[in-house]
Amino acid sequence: MPMARRPSVSSVQIAREAGVAQSTVSRVLNGGSVAPETRRRVLEVLAKHDYQPNLAARSLVAARTGLVGVVIRDLTNPFYPVMVRAVEQVLHEQGLRLLLLSDVATAAESLAMLRRERVDGVVFTSAVREDPLAWPVSEHGIPVVLCHRTIEGFPGDQVEADNAGAARLAADHLLDLGHRRLGMLCGTAQASTAEQRAAGFRARLAERAPEVELVSVQGGYDYATSYAAVRELLAGPHRPSALFCHNDVMAHAALNAAAAEGVDVPGELSVVGCDDVPTSSWERIALTTVRQPLARIAEVAARLLLERLQDPQAPLRHEVLPVQLVERGTTAACRQVPGRGAG
Amino acid sequence: MPMARRPSVSSVQIAREAGVAQSTVSRVLNGGSVAPETRRRVLEVLAKHDYQPNLAARSLVAARTGLVGVVIRDLTNPFYPVMVRAVEQVLHEQGLRLLLLSDVATAAESLAMLRRERVDGVVFTSAVREDPLAWPVSEHGIPVVLCHRTIEGFPGDQVEADNAGAARLAADHLLDLGHRRLGMLCGTAQASTAEQRAAGFRARLAERAPEVELVSVQGGYDYATSYAAVRELLAGPHRPSALFCHNDVMAHAALNAAAAEGVDVPGELSVVGCDDVPTSSWERIALTTVRQPLARIAEVAARLLLERLQDPQAPLRHEVLPVQLVERGTTAACRQVPGRGAG
DNA sequence: CTGAAAGCGCTTACAG
DNA sequence: CTGAAAGCGCTTACAG
Numbered sequence: 001m002p003m004a005r006r007p008s009v010s011s012v013q014i015a016r017e018a019g020v021a022q023s024t025v026s027r028v029l030n031g032g033s034v035a036p037e038t039r040r041r042v043l044e045v046l047a048k049h050d051y052q053p054n055l056a057a058r059s060l061v062a063a064r065t066g067l068v069g070v071v072i073r074d075l076t077n078p079f080y081p082v083m084v085r086a087v088e089q090v091l092h093e094q095g096l097r098l099l100l101l102s103d104v105a106t107a108a109e110s111l112a113m114l115r116r117e118r119v120d121g122v123v124f125t126s127a128v129r130e131d132p133l134a135w136p137v138s139e140h141g142i143p144v145v146l147c148h149r150t151i152e153g154f155p156g157d158q159v160e161a162d163n164a165g166a167a168r169l170a171a172d173h174l175l176d177l178g179h180r181r182l183g184m185l186c187g188t189a190q191a192s193t194a195e196q197r198a199a200g201f202r203a204r205l206a207e208r209a210p211e212v213e214l215v216s217v218q219g220g221y222d223y224a225t226s227y228a229a230v231r232e233l234l235a236g237p238h239r240p241s242a243l244f245c246h247n248d249v250m251a252h253a254a255l256n257a258a259a260a261e262g263v264d265v266p267g268e269l270s271v272v273g274c275d276d277v278p279t280s281s282w283e284r285i286a287l288t289t290v291r292q293p294l295a296r297i298a299e300v301a302a303r304l305l306l307e308r309l310q311d312p313q314a315p316l317r318h319e320v321l322p323v324q325l326v327e328r329g330t331t332a333a334c335r336q337v338p339g340r341g342a343g
Numbered sequence: 344m345p346m347a348r349r350p351s352v353s354s355v356q357i358a359r360e361a362g363v364a365q366s367t368v369s370r371v372l373n374g375g376s377v378a379p380e381t382r383r384r385v386l387e388v389l390a391k392h393d394y395q396p397n398l399a400a401r402s403l404v405a406a407r408t409g410l411v412g413v414v415i416r417d418l419t420n421p422f423y424p425v426m427v428r429a430v431e432q433v434l435h436e437q438g439l440r441l442l443l444l445s446d447v448a449t450a451a452e453s454l455a456m457l458r459r460e461r462v463d464g465v466v467f468t469s470a471v472r473e474d475p476l477a478w479p480v481s482e483h484g485i486p487v488v489l490c491h492r493t494i495e496g497f498p499g500d501q502v503e504a505d506n507a508g509a510a511r512l513a514a515d516h517l518l519d520l521g522h523r524r525l526g527m528l529c530g531t532a533q534a535s536t537a538e539q540r541a542a543g544f545r546a547r548l549a550e551r552a553p554e555v556e557l558v559s560v561q562g563g564y565d566y567a568t569s570y571a572a573v574r575e576l577l578a579g580p581h582r583p584s585a586l587f588c589h590n591d592v593m594a595h596a597a598l599n600a601a602a603a604e605g606v607d608v609p610g611e612l613s614v615v616g617c618d619d620v621p622t623s624s625w626e627r628i629a630l631t632t633v634r635q636p637l638a639r640i641a642e643v644a645a646r647l648l649l650e651r652l653q654d655p656q657a658p659l660r661h662e663v664l665p666v667q668l669v670e671r672g673t674t675a676a677c678r679q680v681p682g683r684g685a686g
Numbered sequence: 687c688t689g690a691a692a693g694c695g696c697t698t699a700c701a702g
Numbered sequence: 703c704t705g706a707a708a709g710c711g712c713t714t715a716c717a718g
Contacts, residue, residue, distance in 0.1 A: 006483055006484035008458065008461065008695095010694090010695055010696085011695065011696065012695075012696090020704080020705085021704065021705045021706075022695090022696085022705090022706095023697080023698085023704075023705065023706080023707095024703090024704060024705075026696070026697060026698085027697095027703090027704085029696095030697080032703095033703060033704095034703070034704085035703055035704085038703080038704080052455055052458040052459045053459060053695080053696070054403070054459070054461060054694085054695050054696065055399075055459045055460055055461070055696095056398075056399040056400075056402035056403045056408065056461065056694090056695080056696090057399075057403050057694070057695035057696035057697090057710090058695080058696055058697075059399035059696090059710090060397070060399045060400050060403055060694090060695080060696070060697095060709095060710045060711065060712085061695085061696050061697045061698080061709075061710045062696085062697065062698095062710085065399065075424040075427065075428060076424055076621065078421065080424070081418040081419055081423070084418065084445070085418060085445065085447065088445060088447045089447055092447050092448060097442075097456070097460075098443070099440075099442075100441070100443050102427070102428065102431060104428065104431045104432055104435050105435060112395055113440070115351065115395040116395045116396060116397070116398045117398055117440075118351065118397060118398070118399065140349055141349035223621075252625065252627075255625075255626075255627055256625045256626040256627055257626075259626035259627055260626050278419065278566075279622065282595065282599045283598075283599040283600075283602035283603050284595075284598055284599055284602055284627050284628060285627060353710090353711055353712085354711065354712065355711075355712090363688080363689085364688065364689045364690075365689090365690095365711090365712085366688075366689065366690080366691095366713080366714085367687090367688060367689075369712070369713060369714085370687090370688085370713095372712095373713080375687095376687060376688095377687070377688085378687055378688085381687080381688080396711080396712075397710085397711050397712070398712095399710090399711080399712090400694090400710070400711035400712035400713090401711080401712055401713075402694090402712090403693095403694045403695065403696085403710090403711080403712070403713095404693075404694045404695095404711085404712050404713045404714080405694085405712085405713065405714095
């Protein structure tokens with residue numbers, strides 16, 4: 001038999017036991033001015049009962065709830081834990097709480113929940129251009145920070161990595177290795193990361209090697225989709241000698257698809273990812289990738305939100321964080337004669 | 344400039360606009376008896392304002408908050424998302440909300456938070472025998488469900504996989520392949536899963552092949568610890584021909600450690616895991632493992648909690664779910680002559 | 687079926 | 703420095 005529910009003590013009971021008014025208890029709790037002796041007595045009773053204030057009551061009367069919504073759509077992407085931890089850490093230091101919104105609920109349901117909870121603000125990690133949740137949330141006057149993926153003209157603070165720069169690094173790396181038949185595995189169409197990485201990659205190719213062939217396939221930032229797409233690509237007539245993937249999850253899918261098709265990496269195919277999630281450094285994976293400062297991006301996002309709550313009228317901020325190429329085992333010099341035409 | 348905060352409408356405003364008492368609004372919201380015409384009128388005003396009740400106010404007056412704590416210590420283990428999703432799904436269907444507790448906070452801080460939030464119940468996924476959080480939470484009269492890891496004699500409902508059975512399947516598989524020098528990479532000492540898997544493995548060996556050598560090393564359910572331990576084991580004088588790992592994360596670490604040491608898997612070393620997380624089926628990993636019904640375990644846990652909230656006095660339940668061996672590429676017949684003595 | 691009232695546990699002016 | 707009081711937005715008996 002489980003234990004019987006034990007009722008919580010309220011500040012009224014604390015006050016009675018300490019022989020003071022309830023408002024005095026509230027004052028010692030929230031740092032109002034209280035005589036040392038009174039404070040001591042109240043603290044004693046507080047400690048005796050291990051008093052914990054009822055957050056619902058506090059939220060009801062205060063203007064704020066101390067709750068911050070964090071929207072993470074794809075829980076299966078391994079950079080998710082990295083981001084959540086970083087955000088959680090910052091919020092936790094400030095005594096704020098985190099309400100996690102995943103894709104279990106629809107956008108409408110999530111909006112309703114954020115409003116019912118009266119969250120003080122929301123951090124989005126996976127917004128798309130016409131985001132069905134970010135826009136309505138903002139229109140309801142709830143402060144929004146876009147983290148990792150951004151939206152031009154959005155009325156909220158934003159942080160992201162230098163995605164175009166990341167794509168340029170990837171392009172340079174593959175070009176330097178002599179690859180001239182390239183493939184690009186693209187992320188979700190409306191995601192800024194995918195758009196910037198695609199544009200950056202294309203721009204760099206046009207700049208350095210306008211003659212290269214580039215075949216783009218859609219992977220939707222999703223393992224299963226990417227896996228199928230890459231198998232098809234590798235089995236088809238336009239097999240590239242190198243593949244730039246818009247994130248690591250898709251790169252992992254590509255690696256596994258190559259294994260399934262009997263295509264040797266990096267012997268017959270070079271693969272570059274983007275993110276550098278923990279899995280990518282595994283010996284069995286050893287993915288060459290462009291590292292984003294994932295934890296840092298999330299941390300900055302949390303801080304931007306905190307500052308926004310302090311000063312709602314401050315001008316909008318937009319931070320862009322640097323990236324860096326991490327060479328590992330999935331890329332190598334092109335073995336075929338450089339030039340046009342598929343093998 | 345972000346949008347200005349838009350104040351929420353309250354049920355009092357709705358009542359005024361609909362020309363009824365506030366309690367009537369409350370009744371149409373919560374399904375009390377209301378005349379059809381009155382109801383229609385109220386619903387109209389509700390819809391017009393897209394009214395969302397203030398959950399803090401509701402929690403304050405109702406006996407329950409609708410909040411369920413979910414404790415997940417190791418966010419980096421990839422079965423975490425699988426479990427969270429399953430729990431979230433069930434809670435969401437019932438209109439309950441999830442408060443995620445990770446390891447960012449200490450046990451004391453987590454306890455305080457659960458109490459301040461007045462959660463209706465808590466699901467633990469990573470309890471240990473003398474758990475610093477599960478016991479205090481239960482002693483405070485908050486219903487607890489132990490999910491995945493269990494504690495004998497704990498006053499709460501429990502769900503787990505057949506861990507001893509899992510270990511027996513692993514032992515049989517390795518024994519059938521002719522392995523006689525075995526290694527076991529163990530999980531956290533106080534975790535039921537590690538204890539049961541260790542005991543089950545040992546029992547099965549004693550039963551079928553009392554002559555086998557078994558060397559146990561501690562991996563603490565942690566990638567980094569396991570990686571270092573396995574490298575040391577493989578480089579040392581007692582290298583086993585097969586390794587049973589208490590979970591997949593440790594098995595992945597073992598695979599990568601083997602790669603780092605130049606030990607061929609499965610040629611020189613067979614590896615069996617336990618869990619079957621998504622990563623394990625990747626071609627690059629192809630881990631032979633014992634599958635636990637991860638989502639099912641979490642789902643049952645959520646349901647047990649819901650039933651407990653319905654009937655706090657019902658007798659405690661303890662569910663054990665079946666497991667299954669999944670043979671992939673990391674195990675093979677032992678190439679060395681079976682017998683004693685290291686190579 | 688419906689309204690007036692009490693009360694959940696707090697914070698915040700407002701007096702003294 | 704401290705107490706009495708109002709009020710946050712709801713639900714729940716209690717009358718009619």
